[in-house]
Amino acid sequence: MKGDDSIYQALGKTEGISKIVNDFIPLIQADPRISSFFTKIKKEEFGALLIAQFCELAGGPCQYKGKDMYDAHQGMQISNAHFNALAEDLQIAMEKNDVPSSVSNRLVAKLAPMQRPIVSK
Numbered sequence: 001m002k003g004d005d006s007i008y009q010a011l012g013k014t015e016g017i018s019k020i021v022n023d024f025i026p027l028i029q030a031d032p033r034i035s036s037f038f039t040k041i042k043k044e045e046f047g048a049l050l051i052a053q054f055c056e057l058a059g060g061p062c063q064y065k066g067k068d069m070y071d072a073h074q075g076m077q078i079s080n081a082h083f084n085a086l087a088e089d090l091q092i093a094m095e096k097n098d099v100p101s102s103v104s105n106r107l108v109a110k111l112a113p114m115q116r117p118i119v120s121k
């Protein structure tokens, strides 16, 4: 059985997700609540990983091949407030790309289970 790709379709497929991620990265880098975490990131690689991860989570035909969320964030001392700030920036990036809140809320809901492995403070 094929999975439900309705979120993927509603985000504008891989092209739409790429635009969202391209807006999302500068937003987190400019957000004083979390910008300090993102000063040394390799934008291209980080962006490509996020695109694949969001695409897969949205039910699209992609496979995220990066680290699992615990390993990727281990030792970073990320708090719930940091996590919520990042989720808010993602919502803003989706709004900028005319994603209806009914859809953006569904993607953010898919990220919720990652809070536990990511937050360590």
Ligand code: HEM
Pocket: 034, 037, 038, 040, 041, 042, 046, 049, 050, 053, 065, 066, 067, 068, 072, 073, 078, 082, 083, 084, 086, 111, 112, 114, 115, 118
């Ligand atoms: C649902 C929330 C989040 C998701 C989906 C997410 C996703 C990712 C992914 C896919 C990677 C790359 C893993 C790899 O290198 O294989 C990563 C790395 C990273 N994340 Fe997150 N993350 C989230 C929350 C956060 C938060 C809240 C912070 C800090 C405020 C954060 C900071 C970082 C940093 C600094 C890196 C390393 C980037 C690099 O070295 O290039 N993440 N994250």
